[in-house]
Amino acid sequence: MKKLLTAAALTLTLASCGILGLPSGGVTTYTLPGNAVFPEGIAHLPGSSDFYVGSTTDGTIYKGTLGKKEMTEFLPANADRSTAIGLKIDAQNRLYVSGGGTGKMFVYDTVSKSLLKSYTTPATPATFINDVTLTPDAAYFTDSQRPVLFRISRTASTLGDVEPWLDFTGTALQYQTGFNLNGIASTPDGKTLIVVQSNTGKLFRINVADKAVTEIDLNGATVKNGDGILLEGQTLYVVRNQDVIIVPVALNADFSRGTLGTAFSDPSLRYPTTIAQEGKRLLVVNSQFDRRGDGKNPELPFTVSDIAIK
Numbered sequence: 644m645k646k647l648l649t650a651a652a653l654t655l656t657l658a659s660c661g662i663l664g665l666p667s668g669g670v671t672t673y674t675l676p677g678n679a680v681f682p683e684g685i686a687h688l689p690g691s692s693d694f695y696v697g698s699t700t701d702g703t704i705y706k707g708t709l710g711k712k713e714m715t716e717f718l719p720a721n722a723d724r725s726t727a728i729g730l731k732i733d734a735q736n737r738l739y740v741s742g743g744g745t746g747k748m749f750v751y752d753t754v755s756k757s758l759l760k761s762y763t764t765p766a767t768p769a770t771f772i773n774d775v776t777l778t779p780d781a782a783y784f785t786d787s788q789r790p791v792l793f794r795i796s797r798t799a800s801t802l803g804d805v806e807p808w809l810d811f812t813g814t815a816l817q818y819q820t821g822f823n824l825n826g827i828a829s830t831p832d833g834k835t836l837i838v839v840q841s842n843t844g845k846l847f848r849i850n851v852a853d854k855a856v857t858e859i860d861l862n863g864a865t866v867k868n869g870d871g872i873l874l875e876g877q878t879l880y881v882v883r884n885q886d887v888i889i890v891p892v893a894l895n896a897d898f899s900r901g902t903l904g905t906a907f908s909d910p911s912l913r914y915p916t917t918i919a920q921e922g923k924r925l926l927v928v929n930s931q932f933d934r935r936g937d938g939k940n941p942e943l944p945f946t947v948s949d950i951a952i953k
Contacts, residue, residue, distance in 0.1 A: 666710075666924060666949040672911050673707045673926075674944040675714050680705075681935055682945055684774070684871075685928045686730035686738060687919035694919060694926060695738060695753070696947060697727025704730075704740070704751075707947065709921065714947070718756060724749055729774030729826075729871075729917070731782070735799055739775050739782050746770040748784055748795065750802055762805040764793060774826050774871065774917070778833030778851070783808070785824040785838060790816075792824075792838075792849070809849070814856040816840065816847050826872035826917065828879065835898055839869035839881060846879070848898045860900040866890055871917020873925075878904075880918060880925070880952075884932070887912050889925070891953075907953040913942060923952050 675682060680698045682705075687694035692709045701720035704727055718724075729741035737759060740749040748762040764770065769788040776783050777797075784793040790811040796803030811818065818824075821842035828837045836849040837859070844865025848857045866881045873880040879892040879901065891904040913929035920926075927948040934941040 670710055670712050671949050672712075673714055673947040673949065674712060675705050675946065676716065677703070677945070678941070678943055680945040681930055681932060681941070682928050682947070683728050683916045683930050684730035684741065685917055685919045685926055685947065686732040687921060687926060688732050688734065689920065693753075694921075694947075695730055695732065696928060697730055697740060699726050699728065699743065699930070701725060702727045704738070717753075718751065723747070723761065728772065729784075731775045731777050733777055733797070737802075739777065741772045741775050741784055743773070744771050746772060748772060748775070748782075748793070748805065750795075760802050762795065764791075764805065765807070771822075773824065776827045776829040776836065778829045778836075780833060783827060783829070783836060785827050787822045787824055787841070790818040790823070792836075809854050809856075811856065815858050816845075816856050819843065825870050826881070828872045828874035830874065830898075837872065837874060837879060837898060839866060839872050841867070841869055843867070844869060846881075846892070846901065857899060859894070859898065861892070861903060862900075864903045866892070866903070870915075871928075873918050873920055875920065882915050882918055882927070884914055884916050884930070887915060889915070889918065889927070905953075909948055909950045911946065911948040911950070913946070915948070920952075921949075925950050925952055 702724040703720045704718035705714045706717035707714040726743040728743040736753045738751045746764045750759045771787040773787045782795045792809040794808035825841040844867030846859040868883045868885045870884040871882045888906040890906045892901040894901045916930040931941045
């Protein structure tokens with residue numbers, strides 16, 4: 644005769660299988676060591692148990708393991724990589740790091756922890772290399788201060804040089820005072836890029852083949868303060884940092900129009916900046932940028948939240 648499971652045992656069994664949408668190992672927040680981390684970017688390869696988070700303060704890269712609450716230092720800070728903003732990792736275990744105001748990009752081997760290549764963009768009065776997305780043949784980096792999208796060609800075994808691939812001057816995407824392009828995402832085939840302009844709340848579609856830039860029609864709505872974005876099929880998840888919410892945007896087949904869905908949040912969020920996906924859940928970086936400077940104190944420890952997609 645088969646033994647019947649108690650309610651508690653059934654819940655535990657379903658949770659361990661991911662059926663209830665509970666976080667791996669029951670962890671709802673991952674903690675980072677340090678009292679001045681102010682993290683921003685996150686990289687996670689679907690199917691992997693590892694993820695990486697960067698410090699904006701000194702460029703330290705931290706490593707986390709799904710189901711294990713405490714994260715550890717992975718790459719220590721150094722003078723060249725003095726800050727770490729957007730992050731992505733590819734199937735070859737290469738970690739791409741955006742260098743913010745340094746105007747630099749870095750690529751590391753996460754197995755050996757060695758620097759594979761560093762890049763320096765042309766000198767300019769204002770730059771902020773912010774986020775990065777990976778397509779089958781390239782890495783694209785946004786610059787929040789300079790109206791240029793940078794590109795690094797890539798294959799499974801090689802990394803190319805950096806190039807100012809697209810100048811937005813004269814396109815539908817016009818830079819304004821403040822923080823402009825921020826998060827970037829790409830379709831699996833690499834044919835379409837989607838970017839968010841934080842200060843205007845507009846979304847734009849970029850056709851890689853001809854570099855055509857088109858504003859995505861949101862029927863008058865905006866996603867102002869949009870930061871990191873995640874594209875899952877035809878749904879774009881936008882983190883609105885100051886608003887402490889994540890907004891799903893349902894996009895049509897060619898990504899030319901979108902409809903804002905119901906925003907969701909979580910009590911654990913602390914000025915969230917960006918997200919990574921693991922199954923039906925999101926890993927959300929809590930930057931606490933609103934508690935930085937001017938005698939303000941962050942709430943320790945710094946964390947990454949593990950919340951269900953809604």
